[in-house]
Amino acid sequence: MNSVHISHDPDLVAQNVAAAMAEMIQRDVPFHLALSGGSTPRRLFEYLAKHYRDSIPWGSVHLWWGDERCVPPRHEDSNYRMTKESLLSGVIIPPDNVHRILGENPPAQEAERYAMEMRKYMPMEAGLPKFDLIMLGLGEDGHTASIFPHQMELIDTDAWTAVAAHPDSGQQRISLTGRVINQAEAVFFLVTGAGKAERVVEILEDHEGSERYPARHIHPASNNFTWYLDRAAATKLRF
Ligand code: 6PG
Numbered sequence: 001m002n003s004v005h006i007s008h009d010p011d012l013v014a015q016n017v018a019a020a021m022a023e024m025i026q027r028d029v030p031f032h033l034a035l036s037g038g039s040t041p042r043r044l045f046e047y048l049a050k051h052y053r054d055s056i057p058w059g060s061v062h063l064w065w066g067d068e069r070c071v072p073p074r075h076e077d078s079n080y081r082m083t084k085e086s087l088l089s090g091v092i093i094p095p096d097n098v099h100r101i102l103g104e105n106p107p108a109q110e111a112e113r114y115a116m117e118m119r120k121y122m123p124m125e126a127g128l129p130k131f132d133l134i135m136l137g138l139g140e141d142g143h144t145a146s147i148f149p150h151q152m153e154l155i156d157t158d159a160w161t162a163v164a165a166h167p168d169s170g171q172q173r174i175s176l177t178g179r180v181i182n183q184a185e186a187v188f189f190l191v192t193g194a195g196k197a198e199r200v201v202e203i204l205e206d207h208e209g210s211e212r213y214p215a216r217h218i219h220p221a222s223n224n225f226t227w228y229l230d231r232a233a234a235t236k237l238r239f
Helices: 008-026 042-053 078-088 105-121 176-181 192-205
Strands: 002-007 031-034 061-065 067-069 131-138 162-167 172-176 187-191 225-230
Touching: 002 008, 002 067, 008 042, 008 131, 008 187, 008 225, 061 078, 067 078, 105 162, 105 172, 192 225
Parallel strands: 002 225, 031 061, 031 131, 131 187, 187 225
Antiparallel strands: 067 172, 162 172
16 A cells, blocks of 8 residues: 655654564565665664664565665765664674675676676566565655656666766766666655655645656555655645
8 A cells, every 4th residue: 555654753753664664574584675875764774773683583684775876885975884884783684685785896887786686686576676675765856766857767767777876966876776666565765854845745746747756756566655754754745
């Protein structure tokens, strides 16, 4: 089902998302989870590491990323570094199950390698890798993962991964593409802060012109799709 879950503040968003994830992950059943990057997820990851270290069977989890900056893993921009600091330092996931995007590699080569790794480890459906859960953030320009408004072709391309570029900094990124994201069993958007409120209302209420935002084109075929918002990000919604 497509639903919107509004919490009072970012801490409560993290608590609600963590509880939802804990419901989904079962012992001895592989769970392919793709994480979002940026700054929003850190609070969730720290909460999971502190409160769900033992109650989530982390040995079942295969950890992937929805996107990564093309930087080394210790770089301050690295999504892997943020995840290592906030989550991986607190929970035990078998190293072979952590499928890091190698940001230090040549981008085109890494996009191909990451796709091959998905082919090797993941179940397939409709010719696409089938994630159990993909977590996404929302940029103020309406981007998600690293699919930016100037690269809308990454929504419908047949490729599973792509080399993207941040529109302002030009920083190269490796990103999952729209078709892979929409093939997931479940998709969570995790969006907090007043800065996102305008994009949230345009996308969730399908305002005219919202089709220019990549996030507007994310809707998993499974229909299992939840927007987790804090009140600040939801402030313009009319319901
Ligand atoms: C990234 C993300 C990106 C992020 C949004 C929101 O690598 O930056 O995956 O899609 O989710 O830009 O970022 P914030 O959480 O920092 O607002």
